[in-house]
Amino acid sequence: MSAPAVTATNAAPAAGTRARAWFVQLLLGARLTLAGGPSAWLRTAMTGVGVGLGVALLLVAASTPAILGARDDRRADRDASSYLVGGPVVPGDTTVVAQPYETRTHGQEVAGLVVRPDGAHPPVPPGLSALPGPGQMVVSPALARLLDAPRGALLAARLPFERVGVIDAAGLAGPHELYVYIGEPRDRRPGGAPGNGQEFRIDHFGRPQRGASVPGVLTMLIIVIVAVLLLPIGAFTAAAVRFGSQARDRQLAAVRLVGADPGMARRIAAGGALAGALAGCVAGAALFLAGRPLAQRVTLFGNGVFAGDIRPSLALAALVLVAVPASAVAITLFSLRRVVIEPLGVVRLAPTTRRRLWWRLAMPAVGIALLLPLHAGGEEVFDRGKQAQLAAGVVLVLVGVTVLLPWVLDAVVRRLGPGPLAWQLAVRRLQLDSATTVRAVAAVAVAVTGAIALQMVFSVAQDRFTRNVSIGPDGRRTDMARLMVYAGSPGSTVTDLGLALAAVPAARQVWVSAEGWMMTVDPIGGDQANGQLSASLAVADCASLRRFAVLPDCADGDAFLAAPDASTGGGGAGPPVVISPEQLTGQTVGALVSGASSALPGPGTRMIVSPDVAGAGSAWTIPAGSGVVATRPDAPIRAVVLATPGAVGPELLDTLRPTGYLDVDRDETDAYDQVAVAAARVDPLANVLAFERTVVDPVFGQIRMSMYVGIVAVLAMVGASLLVTMVEQLRERRRVLAVLVAFGARRRTLAASVLWQAGLPMVLGVTLAVGLGMGLGAALLRMVGLPPSFDWANIATVSVATAVVVLGTTAASLPVLLRLMRPDGLRTE
Structure with a gap:
């Protein structure tokens, strides 16, 4: 009975002692890192900068739900x-008539509301x-700045109203949104034009948030974007944790010399990495807080973001700040698992066993296999199981790039032949130790893989979730763009509109x-269940009507029934079917209406005419x-x-909407403003x-904007992290560089060898990324039931942009290289 008790009491102290020992060893590693003098401080600072960039972006990513939620x-x-919602609102002291306002200037959308209070206490x-x-x-403040600027002169001319205030942040989607509330002028005719939207009466502003389901295609895009944008950040953060490996090796050998066992030495090394990661967390949090106010001044593909909206959720922020140091410890222990640490040095540069290929190929293969059974067509919604399967598949393919690249690089550099001296120096360096370079380039390759896959999917999603609103029957023209104008003034002002x-x-x-808009008084077939026959009405003088149709003779008081005719090239199937008053109420009218390409009410038919489909109308009989x-x-x-005009009378004419259509030169950049x-x-x-106005699904628009902002942020981090990595590599090799210069190199x-050393892995990484990215994109397109489609121009753009970033950051490090070649680099202690 006593043995178990003794065992239990002995086991607890052993576990506690082991935990304390680990803590002490990690703390010792951190103290050694911070107590190593200026060189160690600089090394820790470099690690902190690299990790800090990743932490700052991870905090921004953790703020995305809050940003989108606050804006919505x-x-x-x-x-x-x-x-x-509900029935019509009765006019009263607390109601207001509103009408949407929309225009454009220099390609920017200007939106707002035109309001007319019904009483003294309208909703605000x-x-x-x-x-x-x-x-x-x-x-809005952004619109006020635009109206006051010279480039806003044309917009100011069409907003001649007295400016009495500025919209606060609570009423704007973003700091750069162009929004306006206009009090309707007293002399303007009541009733709005369809282009401005129908007038409506409300007794309050605001609506409850409706949690609409997201189609499977958009869910797929969200998951892929998250994986594509976050994995490169994680890869760069992991690479930054391992800065200063050669200096750390010397430190570990010294630790072994004073009696530490191999396991203790690894944990001391992990403590040093932990110190750099914690410094990176502090730097990342500081960079995040410092960048928040600046974000409000930048417009990225939309209305911008208020600084107060950039707030990561507490759970996600805690996860980032805990996961980064924990990952630093785990990565360090994993990287040292096969390194022999001895008192006289670290055996790292000895020939290693050849890397196995099978498990590296298995990772992306399994990822593709997880994606193939999924289907995201139609409007079906992904459940959580499918979302997890999709995320796992995408992550495995992207991680497959990072594990395949070292094998590919080793296989290539082993077979490279002799060349110029700079080439030989670069190749030999890669043959001896390519780990640091591979870690940096692998993160770039992940970004390229994801970017190519996203480009393939977005090219398809763009067609599905955007559409062109066309008002012309002849489709797109190559040299002209067509515009349509709706006015809310009386119909008798149509002549003034034509002259303008x-x-x-x-x-x-x-x-x-x-x-x-007209509807017959009598229902089709005499049955109210069949509804009324409807048609459009256009009133103008004879000269204007001749632009619309081929008229034999015309005089004021005439009316015509116009429809396309194949004989005139109008694209119609023949003359329209004209329904007489007698046929309208007959039993055979249904067959006539349903089988005709166009059906118009005939002479003598009684009509109700209104300025829009849902408006109240006036009686009129077709002459x-x-x-x-x-x-x-x-x-x-x-x-x-x-x-x-004589056929409808002045009273009916004034209830109609003056409408104009124009063909304008596409080359005229300010045609819309004119x-x-x-x-x-x-x-x-x-x-x-506009004749070719693009209408974007709002959810797709948000996803696309998030992707653009994320890609810009990742590219910025790619350049900054590569620069930090390159400078750290040069610092580690300063003695070798100084020796080479001393011997006459x-x-x-x-400098050319450094460029070769960065360029060769980059070319291999981009080539591998293009292949895997196309495979991932094809698998994702298969999910939506479409064959793979490759946009080679975009693929080339992504590849060239990546090469420019890598080579540009390498070239930016050349001044550091020249400084490290000085003779004082030979000095040692």
Whole structure:
């Protein structure tokens, strides 16, 4: 009975003693690192800088959920789409009529709301203390700076309202967002144009956040981006932990000389790495805190980021600050597992056993095998099991680059023949010890692999989640771009709009009319369940109508039924089917309407005309004798009822929307601004839409912006980390370099050898990365049911950019190389 008790009491102290011994040995290693004089301090500082860069970026990555969440919350708080939930809002003292405002200037989007309070206590959006009055506006700080700058002169001309305030941060998605609230002028006709969005009445701003499911394709992109951006950071951080290996070897030999066993020596070395990693954590946190205020001044592919939004979650920040030092200890112990540490030196440069290839090939092969069964087509959502499988597959392929590169480099340099002296020096150095160079280049190769795979997937996702909004029937033109103008002024101002647009220098063709939407009073087939026959209405003088269609004769009071005709090159299948009032209520009208390429209400049909689809309308009867005509091939409208002002009357005309279409020169960079300024002379709130406007799915847009920002950050870290790595390598070899110079080696030869030593692994790493990246991209495309598609121009761009970064940072280290070649490098203690 007593034996177990004795054993238990003896085991506990043994475990506690072992833990204390480990702690003491790690602490000793840290003290030796910090007590080694200026050289050791510099070495620790280099490690701290390298690790600090990685830690700072990891903290930024940990802040991404907070950045996106804060931006989405502010957008939700100012959202004015509450009218879509519930029934219509009754006008009252606490309601406001709102209408979206949208324009562009120099390629930048300007958005906002036009507001008209119903009473004295309307709702106020976040960031404002009160709604602007009629003819006033409140703008974002970025928009205020643009309006005051010379490049914003054209935009200021079409926003001639009194500026009475600035939107606070609570009402903006980002510090560089161009946003405006406009008080509707008193003299503007009520009712908005479809291009500006229909007017709607609300009693509050804001909407609850809706957690929409993310399609499998977008989930795949998110997981791949996270893996691609974080793995290079981890690889560079791991490489930085192992700076100063030769100086550490001498220190370990001295430790063995005073009686430490091999295991103790390894733990002391791990303590030195721990000190550098902790210094890196402090440096990274300081760099992160110092960079937060600067981030608000930079615009990267969007509205920018408020400094207060860059806050990592406590759990993720703690994970980073704990994982980095723990990884430093683990990496050091793992790297020394086969190193023989003796009192007289460290046996590291002796020939090693040939690296095995099978497990290095197995890693990316297993990764691809995990990806092949997955399917991300359609709108299906990835469950957690599939997400984990996808992440594991991508990580294995990317890590496979880092384990394959050392074998490839060894296999190549063993077979390299003689060459110039600089070549021989570089090759011999790589044959003796390529570990440090491989560690740095491996991280670059991981980034290239992921970038190529992402490029392949994004080229497909771009087509799926973006679309071109086209208003012309003839598709894209090669020399002209088409713009469309919607005004909210009375329809009788259409002549003024035509004169203003015709004076635009960039305009080549102009069409104007007062447009509306019509529905028949009587339902189709006499049954309300069938709905009404609808058609567009365009009102203009005869000269303007002739631009839309081929008219035989025209006089004020005439109307025409226009549709494309194949005989005129309009692309139609023939004349439209004209439905008479008698046919409209008959039992055979359904077959006529469903089988026709275009169906128009005939003369005598009673219609309800409104300025937009959902607006209240006025009664109008299509005049008797309205004939069928063919629209012109280049006309911006297709099936439509054309009418002169006399055919509709002045009251009905004023309820319609003045609308213009223009063909402008693509080479005119400010054509959009010219048109917008001209339209603003008729209606300051007129909206101009581009013929080839790209509409991006909002979730895809966020993912794409995150990828761009992440790639820029990783490339910046690649350059900085490579520079630190190269300088550290040169410092370790300063005595060898000084000896070579003392024996007559030319400095340019040594500089060329350094370039060769960086360039050769880089070429091999990029070649390997291109192959694995294309394989990973093909596997990801297979997930969405598409064949692999290789954009060789983008692949070449990624490869060349990587080469420029590597060679550029190497060239930047040459001044350090020249300084280390001085004779004082021969001095030793």
